[in-house]
Every structure is written in structure tokens, then in C-alpha cells.
Amino acid sequence: MPLHRIYHTPGQFSTEDKKGLANAITELYTTNPHGPHLPPFYVVVLFVPVEEENFFVGGKNTKNFVRISIQHIARSFETHDIAKGYIQLYENALAPFIKEKGFDWEIDIEQIDRNLWRTNGLIPPLSNSDAEKEWVRFNKAVPY
Numbered sequence: 001m002p003l004h005r006i007y008h009t010p011g012q013f014s015t016e017d018k019k020g021l022a023n024a025i026t027e028l029y030t031t032n033p034h035g036p037h038l039p040p041f042y043v044v045v046l047f048v049p050v051e052e053e054n055f056f057v058g059g060k061n062t063k064n065f066v067r068i069s070i071q072h073i074a075r076s077f078e079t080h081d082i083a084k085g086y087i088q089l090y091e092n093a094l095a096p097f098i099k100e101k102g103f104d105w106e107i108d109i110e111q112i113d114r115n116l117w118r119t120n121g122l123i124p125p126l127s128n129s130d131a132e133k134e135w136v137r138f139n140k141a142v143p144y
Contacts, residue, residue: 001042001074001117002029007067010049017097018047024093032089039135042074057104066098066105073112075127083109 004025006013013021022045029038052063077083090107091099098105117124119141125131131144 001044001071001119002038003071003073004043004045005048005069006046007048007050007055007069009052009055009063009065012063012066012101012103013047013097021045021094021097024097025090028086028089028093037136038074039132039139041135041139041141062104064103066103068094068105068107070107070109071112072109073114073117074124076111076114 002025006021025045026040026043029043030040031037052061055062055065057065077086087107087109094105094107114124122141122143124141125135125144134142134144
């Protein structure tokens with residue numbers, strides 16, 4: 001699953017911003033013609049508010065910074081060029097919610113061994129398999 005943890009200070013994102021950004025991120029994985037076409041339920045977006053008194057950049061408190069940490073498990077980038085392309089798509093999805101609002105931001109992506117992943121106790125099906133297509137169709141983990 002792609003897990004997106006978005007660290008921010010309270011008030012940086014409205015409820016509508018959060019919904020819009022979560023939808024934009026989900027679409028990168030589910031409907032983008034250059035994307036992996038994962039089941040939507042794979043995509044988890046967590047907004048993690050951090051009080052300004054606990055948020056430091058360069059040793060100074062900030063309320064203008066957004067830190068995004070992403071874990072990829074369902075898919076890995078096969079080449080550096082694919083990773084670069086994804087990051088550009090990701091930056092484009094973030095732009096209306098972060099860049100255009102004048103926030104500074106940083107992104108990192110960690111790729112996790114999919115052999116160490118379970119969903120509702122099930123081993124997720126292989127990429128693009130018939131079983132995974134069923135998970136897409138039902139938008140949930142089902143036995144296969």
C-alpha cells in the first residue's frame with residue numbers, strides 16, 4: 001500500500017483541502033494512465049498535525065512547512081526514470097494544496113519489501129494478476 005504521512009501545523013489545511021489532496025493522491029495510483037492502477041483502498045493518506053511549538057526546521061519553529069513521508073509496498077520503481085516521473089506527477093498533484101499556498105515542503109519515498117505486508121491477514125495478490133483485479137473491482141481485500 002502506499003502510505004502518505006503529511007506532517008503539518010494545525011490550520012494549514014482546511015477539511016476541503018485535506019479531501020482534495022487525499023483524492024488527488026489516490027488518483028495517482030488508481031486512474032492515472034502512467035500509474036500502477038492499484039485498488040483505491042490501498043492508498044492511505046494521514047494528515048498529522050504537529051503544533052508549531054513542536055515543529056522545527058533548521059532549529060527554528062515553523063508554521064509554513066509540510067513534510068511528506070511516503071511508503072510504497074504494493075509497487076516499487078523499476079528505474080530511476082520511472083521514479084523521477086512519479087515524483088513529478090506527485091509534485092503536480094500537491095501544487096494546488098501546498099506550492100500555490102506558499103508553503104515550503106519536502107517529500108521522501110521509502111520502498112518496503114512486499115513480502116512483509118499483509119492486508120486483513122491475506123497476502124496481497126501479485127501485481128496485475130487476476131486476483132489483484134478482483135481486489136480493484138471489489139475495492140477491498142477478498143480471499144483468492
